[in-house]
Amino acid sequence: MNVSERNRALYAKFLNFKPSRGDERRLRILEKTIELIGSGTGIEGTSFESIGKSLEMLRAHVAYYYPDREALIEAAIKLVVSTVQNYTVDHVRKAADEGFGKVDGFVDGTFAWVRDFPTHPRVILLLYYYASFNKSYKDLHDRVRRLGAERLAATVAEVLPTKKRRQAMSVAKWIQSLLTGHLVDYLTTHSTDLETLRKKSVREIHTYLKTI
Structure with a gap:
């Protein structure tokens, strides 16, 4: 195989x-x-x-x-993290510059990753769990979240009014939390299909961005 x-x-x-x-x-x-x-x-x-x-x-x-299971699990987590990061970067790069296009690209990349690698999100949930009691995993989790927020904040800043760009990081963290919540709900309840959830996420993000 x-x-x-x-x-x-x-x-x-x-x-x-x-x-x-x-x-x-x-x-x-x-x-x-x-x-x-x-x-x-x-x-x-x-x-x-x-x-x-x-x-x-x-x-x-x-x-x-892999010398032990911890080393194997850590390598698996890092592969998953690298994959989703590269998906979002690639989709943002290809997205339209107009309007909220680049922000939409981040959302599209996230959902494309879930579609193409349906088992990967559960590994991310495992990272969240390990981070709650293991310092090395907490450091990895915090680093992943921070880098993701920084990349997204740079994208968000481009669509905010000039005087509001200082809010880009807080907006990026809000988007991260929104997507995480939706994906956790999708994984645990399957209350809707992935494409419907992607469209819902885009609508909610657009609505929020328009209030800033």
Whole structure:
């Protein structure tokens, strides 16, 4: 079983990553880890044994690349974080300059990531959970949120009136919280489909931006 061609193409595009033969097994292990965490198996059932069994690989081979489960989980989280960051950057870059186009691009990139990698958001939720009691994960979580807010704030500043641009960071954090809340609701209740939720998010953000 190789890394899926679809995922290989996406990693190459958004992460500028083309795995060598030596990297192939490492990436397969990460993909399977993310898949297991994001599926019914969850974090409790994700182990070197379950990963090895799913990949028809010896436990020792998994352990060769990752010394312990914590190192494996951390690598999986970082891959997911890198993927969503690159998705949003790419969509913002391609978005229209007019109106709220660049902000919409950030939203579109976020939802495109969920669509293309449906198990990834649950790994992000795992990061939130770990951050509540583990300092190293809290540092990673805070760094990810801060960098995301800074990128988004730069985009938001472009659509705000000149005298209001000092509010860009607080607006960016509000948008982050809105999207996080909507995606958590989507993942836990499936009360609506992803495209409907994307459109709802865009409408709410536009309404908020117009009040500033």
